[in-house]
Amino acid sequence: MRTRDTYLQACYKRLTARRGPMKALVAIKHSIITAIWHMLTDNVPYREPGGTYVTQRDPERATRRAITALNQLGYPVTLNPTEEGSV
Structure with a gap:
């Protein structure tokens, strides 16, 4: 089953840019194994945070990036903050 906009896909894309595709793949495999271990140990289902999880967690970092x-x-970039109600 192939899905889009997943947390692991977003992590892979970020890691690929920094480390290369093979190291990113190994890191994602490690994340999957760790998630499986926690699911089996704690007897809980997998909760998908979504592809925008990192951006939502720290929007200021995403803006700086x-x-x-x-x-x-x-x-050249200059930011003009908008009012909260006009977005």
């Missing part, structure tokens, strides 16, 4: 990437591509 995006700004840095745009700056490295040669696009």
Whole structure:
């Protein structure tokens, strides 16, 4: 069964950019084995946090990462905060 926008897929993409595809694959395999061990030990089902879990957990870090990437591509970035109700 193939699914999209999963936590493990997002982790793989982030790790691939830093470590390369083979090391990222081994790290994801380790995460899967660890999750299986916890599910069997604690007798709980797997809860999928979703592909946007990391972004939702620390949105400021995601913003800094995006700004840095745009700056490295040669696009100067200035942020203009919006009001809470106008989003």
